[in-house]
Each structure stands twice: as structure tokens, then as C-alpha cells.
Amino acid sequence: MTKLSKRIRAIRDKVEIGKHYSIHDAVALLKEVSSVKFSEVVDVAVNLGIDPKKSDQAVRGATTLPHGTGKNVRVAVFAQGDAAEAARESGADLVGMEDLAEDIKAGNMNFDVVIAEPAAMRVVGLLGQVLGPRGLMPNPKTGTVTPDVTTAVKNAKAGQVRYRIDKNGIIHGAIGSLNFDASALKENLEALILDLKKAKPASAKGVFLSKITLSTTMGPGLIIDQASLEV
Structure with missing residues (x-):
């Protein structure tokens, strides 16, 4: 329990709540605070500006990540x-x-x-x-x-990943492993975001990609500055 507390305190000391990180800074920080002996999965959560209760605003599809997921897919x-x-x-x-x-x-x-x-x-x-x-x-x-x-x-x-909105209008997915370099994770994330933009429902109003959060299996969630993505 003491080790866990130290790890959490270390993360809290380094992560600025509410800050928007560039994709490269986010990956660097996730690598820095990782203390586990396995290569963690890098997950993304994308909050969409849609009403998940409306059937004409359902978002679902698949993206082939240019650098794969780092997982042997059966x-x-x-x-x-x-x-x-x-x-x-x-x-x-x-x-x-x-x-x-x-x-x-x-x-x-x-x-x-x-x-x-x-x-x-x-x-x-x-x-x-x-x-x-x-x-x-x-x-x-x-x-x-x-x-x-x-x-x-x-x-x-x-390395194709499938996605669909959950009941809160959020897309969840893995975009690689923490042992990937930042450029590979960036390109994987950009491929997913590009496909999400193409899948925007015609009836969706306002900001479509309201928030992008990057995290790892055991790490914190970091909000991504969308200006750092080339899509």
C-alpha cells in the first residue's frame, strides 16, 4: 500500500490537472511516471459532441493503425x-x-x-x-x-481497431504500447482522429471532438492539445 501511495504521489506531483499537453509531451510524461515492469497499453478516450441517445448520431467504425497496436491479434x-x-x-x-x-x-x-x-x-x-x-x-x-x-x-x-460510442458519447480504444516512440503513437492517434472526423454524423452540431485524453494501463489521463495533431 505504501508503494502505491508513493507512486500516486509521484504522479500527482508531475501531472498538472486541466493542462492540455502536446502529444509528444504527453507520451514523454506517461513514460516518465510508468513504474511497472511490463509495457503498458496506451489508451485514448475521445469525447464527441453528439447525443448518444439519438440513433442518427451513432458513431461506429474501424481504423487500421499505421504502426499497429503492439499486440499479437488472434x-x-x-x-x-x-x-x-x-x-x-x-x-x-x-x-x-x-x-x-x-x-x-x-x-x-x-x-x-x-x-x-x-x-x-x-x-x-x-x-x-x-x-x-x-x-x-x-x-x-x-x-x-x-x-x-x-x-x-x-x-x-x-492493427485495425474497432470503435463505437458508449452511452456517454465517448470513444475508447488502444493506439499502441508505451514502448512505441512518440511519433508512432502520434501517427496512430491521428489515423483514428481522421477516421472519426469522417464519421461525424450530419446531424451533430457544435464542436465534434470536444476532448481527447491519453492514458496508460496504470497511469494518469492527460488531456491532449488538439493543435499538436496534424489532422
Whole structure:
């Protein structure tokens, strides 16, 4: 408990509440206050100027990060025939139909992303109660329901992150690892922000990107000065 208190005090001494940090300063500070022995995930929270209760202001999609996430992504694909073979050749970790569905129902969830060809949704649709709460249900808007499983698998393996607003109108996602250099994290964040801007609902009024906060697994949240981003 004493160690935890010292760590928290050290963070509080270095972090200025309410300050807007440039992306490079934020990454440098997160690295400085990190005291764990593993490479922490760098997360971003983007507050959007939308009404999450309105269906026409829902924001959902996917972004392929130019420098990946730093994580080895395991991909499960629901497909058969040529599409199944294409998925395997593209690096999918699990490929199947009813057999894969049965494994999932049995609690075998050793994957991070689920992709399905359209014809397979008759099987995947029955897994909604299992995949849905975990954010794993394939969806055309995120490119995970597609006839082109080859591209979908390659995107997932390359570091594609999916996003959707929560009930408070906030997008959450990982943009890399703390062992990335600041330039790589900046470019990953810019890719996400650019896609969010493209996804702005026509009915959304006022400032769309109201706040961007960067944090790590065990670290503080730092508000990012949007002027430091080139998007």
C-alpha cells in the first residue's frame, strides 16, 4: 500500500490537472511516471459532441493503425469453401462454421477479432448473446462482415481497431504500447482522429471532438492539445 501511495504521489506531483499537453509531451510524461515492469497499453478516450441517445448520431467504425497496436491479434473467421481457404492463407488463427460456433458456445474464446463472410451470419447470428457483450460481434460497418475475408484478416492482423460510442458519447480504444516512440503513437492517434472526423454524423452540431485524453494501463489521463495533431 505504501508503494502505491508513493507512486500516486509521484504522479500527482508531475501531472498538472486541466493542462492540455502536446502529444509528444504527453507520451514523454506517461513514460516518465510508468513504474511497472511490463509495457503498458496506451489508451485514448475521445469525447464527441453528439447525443448518444439519438440513433442518427451513432458513431461506429474501424481504423487500421499505421504502426499497429503492439499486440499479437488472434483472428477467428466464419467462412466455408474458397473463403475459408483464403482466410487460412491470410493468417487467420481459427476458421470454421458450425464447429467454430460450438467451440465458442463451450467457452473457447481464444481470439480478439471475429470476421464472417455474409453467408456465415446465419451461424454467427446465433452467437449474439456470447459475442455481443464482449464487443466481438461481426458488423458490416467495421468491415468484419465482408465477402473479402482476405483483406479483413490482414487488416485485423495489421492493427485495425474497432470503435463505437458508449452511452456517454465517448470513444475508447488502444493506439499502441508505451514502448512505441512518440511519433508512432502520434501517427496512430491521428489515423483514428481522421477516421472519426469522417464519421461525424450530419446531424451533430457544435464542436465534434470536444476532448481527447491519453492514458496508460496504470497511469494518469492527460488531456491532449488538439493543435499538436496534424489532422
